[in-house]
Amino acid sequence: xxxxxxxxxxxxxxxxxxxxxxxxxxxxxxxxxxxxxxxxxxxxxxxxxxxxxxxxxxxxxxxxxxxxxxxxxxxxxxxxxxxxxxxxxxxxxxxxxxxxxxxxxxxxxxxxxxxxxxxxxxxxxxxxxxxxxxxxx
Amino acid sequence: xxxxxxxxxxxxxxxxxxxxxxxxxxxxxxxxxxxxxxxxxxxxxxxxxxxxxxxxxxxxxxxxxxxxxxxxxxxxxxxxxxxxxxxxxxxxxxxxxxxxxxxxxxxxxxxxxxxxxxxxxxxxxxxxxxxxxxxxxxxxxxxxxxxxxxxxxxxxxxxxxxxxxxxxxxxxxxxxxxxxxxxxxxxxxxxxxxxxxxxxxxxxxxxxxxxxxxxxxxxxxxxxxxxxxxxxxxxxxxxxxxxxxxxxxxxxxxxxxxxxxxxxxxxxxxxxxxxxxxxxxxxxxxxxxxxxxxxxxxxxxxxxxxxxxxxxxxxxxxxxxxxxxxxxxxxxxxxxxxxxxxxxxxxxxxxxxxxxxxxxxxxxxxxxx
Numbered sequence: 001x002x003x004x005x006x007x008x009x010x011x012x013x014x015x016x017x018x019x020x021x022x023x024x025x026x027x028x029x030x031x032x033x034x035x036x037x038x039x040x041x042x043x044x045x046x047x048x049x050x051x052x053x054x055x056x057x058x059x060x061x062x063x064x065x066x067x068x069x070x071x072x073x074x075x076x077x078x079x080x081x082x083x084x085x086x087x088x089x090x091x092x093x094x095x096x097x098x099x100x101x102x103x104x105x106x107x108x109x110x111x112x113x114x115x116x117x118x119x120x121x122x123x124x125x126x127x128x129x130x131x132x133x134x135x136x137x
Numbered sequence: 138x139x140x141x142x143x144x145x146x147x148x149x150x151x152x153x154x155x156x157x158x159x160x161x162x163x164x165x166x167x168x169x170x171x172x173x174x175x176x177x178x179x180x181x182x183x184x185x186x187x188x189x190x191x192x193x194x195x196x197x198x199x200x201x202x203x204x205x206x207x208x209x210x211x212x213x214x215x216x217x218x219x220x221x222x223x224x225x226x227x228x229x230x231x232x233x234x235x236x237x238x239x240x241x242x243x244x245x246x247x248x249x250x251x252x253x254x255x256x257x258x259x260x261x262x263x264x265x266x267x268x269x270x271x272x273x274x275x276x277x278x279x280x281x282x283x284x285x286x287x288x289x290x291x292x293x294x295x296x297x298x299x300x301x302x303x304x305x306x307x308x309x310x311x312x313x314x315x316x317x318x319x320x321x322x323x324x325x326x327x328x329x330x331x332x333x334x335x336x337x338x339x340x341x342x343x344x345x346x347x348x349x350x351x352x353x354x355x356x357x358x359x360x361x362x363x364x365x366x367x368x369x370x371x372x373x374x375x376x377x378x379x380x381x382x383x384x385x386x387x388x389x390x391x392x393x394x395x396x397x398x399x400x401x402x403x404x405x406x407x408x409x410x411x412x413x414x415x416x417x418x419x420x421x422x423x424x425x426x427x428x429x430x431x432x433x434x435x436x437x438x439x440x441x442x443x444x445x446x447x448x449x450x451x452x453x454x455x456x457x458x459x460x461x462x463x464x465x466x467x468x469x470x471x472x473x474x475x476x477x478x479x480x481x482x483x484x485x486x487x488x489x490x491x492x493x494x495x496x497x498x499x500x501x502x503x504x505x506x
Binding site: 002005032034036038040041043044045046048049051052053054055056058074075115116117119120121123125127 | 237305
């Protein structure tokens with residue numbers, strides 16, 4: 001679900017368009033925009049506190065065969081939450097492994113790639129200290 | 138007597154139309170896109186999200202555009218919007234120890250596991266205007282180096298391991314204070330204080346932190362660690378009963394370490410202050426961690442001698458939406474209130490002048506006689 005949440009509606013729409021047979025589904029809960037209160041910890045690992053809220057959209061769908069899928073995605077993109085829920089439901093059907101291999105894995109790979117690129121740029125700003133020896137010997 | 142003030146409707150409508158024209162500026166210049174604000178004024182967006190208390194880059198960018206770059210006004214817009222949305226969940230506490238670090242520095246130890254990583258920073262720039270930007274110059278491509286794997290350990294652990302710093306206590310049983318739901322009461326616990334400071338005005342906290350460094354307070358701080366980067370946000374939806382990630386957010390974090398003299402019972406040691414914000418708000422989290430420390434004076438049995446130690450003073454005045462509202466309401470019509478003051482001041486003056494007159498009259502009569 002984390003992969004689907006990070007994907008954004010554009011790649012998910014593309015993946016959905018690529019499905020050979022589109023599933024029939026009903027909304028158990030139509031896409032709904034709301035907020036999540038984000039908590040942090042004092043000193044990074046101590047007592048919890050409320051940092052502030054973030055927007056989130058949630059959606060629940062039920063496929064014709066009864067599989068139920070949930071989408072919880074950061075932001076206000078209703079279509080994103082809907083598609084995330086549909087794929088989550090499809091992951092509970094007999095085409096699970098196909099969805100996993102053809103859609104989820106490539107998305108996860110792309111996300112990992114994006115993180116790596118960022119991390120490589122960050123790594124170039126690592127400081128290497130040279131010790132300056134002062135005075136005699 | 139109450140005199141109802143009516144009218145001005147047409148003038149208000151026209152003023153808002155004029156405002157819209159002013160926002161647009163010279164129409165020969167292309168209009169600013171919200172995406173441009175989001176991508177190219179990202180630090181303004183970060184501040185608006187932090188103090189507006191709502192993480193949504195698009196909405197914060199829209200607020201900045203709509204407010205013509207007036208960030209406090211943009212924060213007000215975002216705060217107003219957030220009241221229209223239902224709260225669907227509370228996240229699990231974010232794990233900043235597992236951050237995908239984009240910047241991480243310590244001023245207390247040179248050689249730290251994970252190293253000093255500068256990231257995108259204004260530090261060490263010469264603060265010279267870059268006229269290349271004026272001439273529509275494109276930036277250079279950043280360098281890359283092999284990425285470092287695994288989470289970066291917290292610098293403060295070095296001190297806690299040696300017993301020089303108290304372990305922070307966790308408490309996942311008691312409910313967490315929430316100033317968006319319950320009124321702020323004093324004395325305030327640290328969870329409430331940190332929430333207030335996280336939403337608090339950067340300039341106000343900066344000034345208070347600065348005052349404590351200059352001697353209004355007794356803080357001798359060092360930056361234990363500053364980090365900025367992405368963390369995952371997870372919730373546990375009721376209908377699922379297990380944790381799901383809903384995405385990543387960028388946060389900034391600062392841990393400030395200060396000397397504590399100790400007392401008869403306690404050995405000298407270090408204490409800490411904590412700052413956390415949405416986005417990349419380094420100055421804010423540094424100021425916040427200073428003020429978080431000064432506000433712990435009561436808990437540590439220190440003398441409350443300076444404004445930065447006074448939690449009611451700090452927490453009641455940190456919110457710029459409230460502060461600007463109370464200050465700016467003064468420009469709204471106060472005709473009746475002022476009329477009352479005017480009548481009162483005139484009457485008092487007349488009375489005093491009449492009494493003076495009376496006192497002086499006999500003298501002049503005496504002189505004449």
